[in-house]
Amino acid sequence: MLKWLWSFIKPYRVRLTIAAIALLVTTALTLSLGQGVRMMMDDGFAAQSQSGLGDALSLFVIIVLGLSVGAYFRFYMVSWLGERVVADIRKKLYKHLVSLPPSFFEDNLSGEIQSRLTTDTTLLQTVIGSSFSFALRNSLTFIGGLALMFITNVKLTLIVLMVVPLIVFPLVFFGRKVKKLSRDSQDKIATVGAWAGESLQHIKVVQAFTREDMVNEQFSDAAEGAFEVALKRIRQRALLIALVMMLVMCSIAGMLYVGGSDVLTGQLSAGELGAFVFYAIMVAGSLAAVTEVYGEVQRASGAAERIRELLATEPEISSSAETGNLTVEHHENPTEIEEAQLRFDAVSYSYPSRPDTKALNDLSLSVAPGERIALVGPSGAGKSTLFDLLLRFRDPQEGIISVEGHSLHDLNLNELRSQFALVPQQPVLFSTSVWDNLRYGCPDATEEQVIAAAKAAHADEFITQLPDGYHSFLGENGVKLSGGQKQRLAIARAILRDPKILLLDEATSALDAQSEHLVQQALNELMKNRTTLIIAHRLATVSHVDRIAVFDHGKLADIGTHEALMESSDLYKRLAQLQFNKTL
Numbered sequence: 328m329l330k331w332l333w334s335f336i337k338p339y340r341v342r343l344t345i346a347a348i349a350l351l352v353t354t355a356l357t358l359s360l361g362q363g364v365r366m367m368m369d370d371g372f373a374a375q376s377q378s379g380l381g382d383a384l385s386l387f388v389i390i391v392l393g394l395s396v397g398a399y400f401r402f403y404m405v406s407w408l409g410e411r412v413v414a415d416i417r418k419k420l421y422k423h424l425v426s427l428p429p430s431f432f433e434d435n436l437s438g439e440i441q442s443r444l445t446t447d448t449t450l451l452q453t454v455i456g457s458s459f460s461f462a463l464r465n466s467l468t469f470i471g472g473l474a475l476m477f478i479t480n481v482k483l484t485l486i487v488l489m490v491v492p493l494i495v496f497p498l499v500f501f502g503r504k505v506k507k508l509s510r511d512s513q514d515k516i517a518t519v520g521a522w523a524g525e526s527l528q529h530i531k532v533v534q535a536f537t538r539e540d541m542v543n544e545q546f547s548d549a550a551e552g553a554f555e556v557a558l559k560r561i562r563q564r565a566l567l568i569a570l571v572m573m574l575v576m577c578s579i580a581g582m583l584y585v586g587g588s589d590v591l592t593g594q595l596s597a598g599e600l601g602a603f604v605f606y607a608i609m610v611a612g613s614l615a616a617v618t619e620v621y622g623e624v625q626r627a628s629g630a631a632e633r634i635r636e637l638l639a640t641e642p643e644i645s646s647s648a649e650t651g652n653l654t655v656e657h658h659e660n661p662t663e664i665e666e667a668q669l670r671f672d673a674v675s676y677s678y679p680s681r682p683d684t685k686a687l688n689d690l691s692l693s694v695a696p697g698e699r700i701a702l703v704g705p706s707g708a709g710k711s712t713l714f715d716l717l718l719r720f721r722d723p724q725e726g727i728i729s730v731e732g733h734s735l736h737d738l739n740l741n742e743l744r745s746q747f748a749l750v751p752q753q754p755v756l757f758s759t760s761v762w763d764n765l766r767y768g769c770p771d772a773t774e775e776q777v778i779a780a781a782k783a784a785h786a787d788e789f790i791t792q793l794p795d796g797y798h799s800f801l802g803e804n805g806v807k808l809s810g811g812q813k814q815r816l817a818i819a820r821a822i823l824r825d826p827k828i829l830l831l832d833e834a835t836s837a838l839d840a841q842s843e844h845l846v847q848q849a850l851n852e853l854m855k856n857r858t859t860l861i862i863a864h865r866l867a868t869v870s871h872v873d874r875i876a877v878f879d880h881g882k883l884a885d886i887g888t889h890e891a892l893m894e895s896s897d898l899y900k901r902l903a904q905l906q907f908n909k910t911l
């Protein structure tokens with residue numbers, strides 16, 4: 328763990344050096360206070376001298392002044408390092424998480440990952456920013472104090488030292504246990520957080536189904552579980568602290584008895600004993616402090632382990648570094664129009680969690696530039712999956728997908744994805760203003776462009792009626808909007824991006840007949856000369872496309888115009904009859 332941490336601390340070597348110097352100086356000064364104690368007792372009290380006492384105390388004050396200055400630098404530098412390093416680790420972790428494919432987040436609870444980002448890194452910060460320097464300072468005090476003890480009196484030192492092996496053994500033994508328990512406890516806390524987050528986010532469903540009690544119970548079980556694990560850890564540490572304290576104090580008592588006898592017989596001066604006791608207390612205190620911190624370091628190393636695990640997860644989808652493949656403007660050269668813009672060649676995909684069912688099965692399809700294709704078919708047929716593959720959120724197990732003649736594997740991910748604008752099946756809005764949400768895919772858009780896009784999606788009207796217009800805050804995932812309003816914002820966002828290829832997944836499903844008609848017109852405008860894949864359940868909304876692809880159980884069952892499909896595809900005919908009869 329230290330080696331890993333060092334890679335984050337290394338860039339700040341200068342600060343580390345200053346901190347180390349301050350640490351050494353303050354430790355040396357603290358220990359030299361012992362000489363002040365000796366002077367005070369021998370030159371002041373024993374010699375019954377007022378001036379001796381004054382000298383001793385002036386020395387004391389000077390040392391304390393130096394100590395304060397040193398302590399300032401030590402504390403400042405070390406805390407600075409702790410905060411800095413943790414900020415760096417957080418940034419690195421977040422950057423890594425954002426690069427992971429969506430499948431990673433399907434298998435890991437987002438709340439749990441957030442806890443890694445916050446709780447675990449905070450633990451690390453405590454260790455680097457305080458515990459570590461605390462431990463180092465105390466170790467130095469321990470070594471220095473021990474040396475001074477030997478110099479002052481060898482016999483007494485040996486008496487004190489007899490207990491050291493008795494302390495080190497439980498320290499190592501308990502430390503291992505604490506580390507394991509602390510990892511368990513952090514895991515528990517992360518799970519608790521994740522559950523709480525989920526139920527709070529979906530509070531309407533929880534309350535509508537009156538499951539508050541059940542959620543409460545779940546949460547309190549989890550919280551109690553976390554408490555149990557924490558309790559085990561605390562017991563271990565309490566035991567350790569008590570044991571160490573007892574041993575240390577016993578040895579000090581023994582030493583005081585022997586030393587006191589020596590003073591009585593005149594073999595030792597009172598000042599020497601005083602200084603020795605001062606050192607011994609310092610040494611014992613530092614040892615106790617190190618044991619305290621040791622537990623904390625163990626906890627932090629559990630945290631570091633988890634962060635390292637997360638950082639080590641390789642994104643299974645890697646981007647080709649090569650850019651520029653897609654920048655050739657194809658519209659300028661009419662001969663290229665013949666070439667397919669999108670092409671699926673015998674593509675099969677099954678979700679990793681369901682290896683036996685193929686969500687897409689031996690799919691071949693090519694889409695010409697500017698062509699508008701509708702994807703229809705029963706629920707679960709694999710339509711949305713196809714979009715996922717196109718955006719390369721997942722890689723197919725078999726077959727090749729290409730954009731403008733380049734296999735997706737040969738394209739830079741950013742470049743590939745910037746060809747598309749997606750209106751997802753569930754519109755996603757971020758908890759900022761309308762303004763920021765609209766400009767999400769196109770941060771440089773001007774005010775006029777944003778408003779034009781909103782007008783085209785028939786969103787302008789309702790936006791201007793919001794309390795703060797375009798600057799209204801939308802709440803988490805747009806809770807302050809209706810379903811249809813969210814959808815229109817998602818469409819406006821796509822319009823603003825002005826992509827080469829448009830992907831619409833049930834983009835108008837939540838709109839009433841009138842707004843649907845209006846938005847449809849806007850979309851028709853947008854789809855002109857633009858390759859478009861549009862998924863729709865209601866066939867009426869896709870009557871104007873060039874071709875309709877019928878999906879069934881992951882297979883492309885048929886493709887053609889509405890009229891042709893009415894002849895050739897039983898499935899399509901059935902769907903059409905059901906819907907049109909109903910609407911009539």
Ligand SMILES: Nc1ncnc2c1ncn2[C@@H]1O[C@H](COP(=O)(O)OP(=O)(O)OP(=O)(O)O)[C@@H](O)[C@H]1O
Pocket residue numbers: 433678679680681686704705706707708709710711712713752
């Ligand atoms: N993340 C996932 N992990 C495992 N299986 C999934 C996942 N997402 C979808 N599936 C499964 O893959 C199949 C195809 O799903 P897909 O979302 O592509 O359907 P769809 O055609 O878009 O349906 P709908 O019209 O209802 O949106 C379904 O059987 C679904 O259960």
Ligand SMILES: [Mg+2]
Pocket residue numbers: 710711712752832
């Ligand atoms: Mg879908």
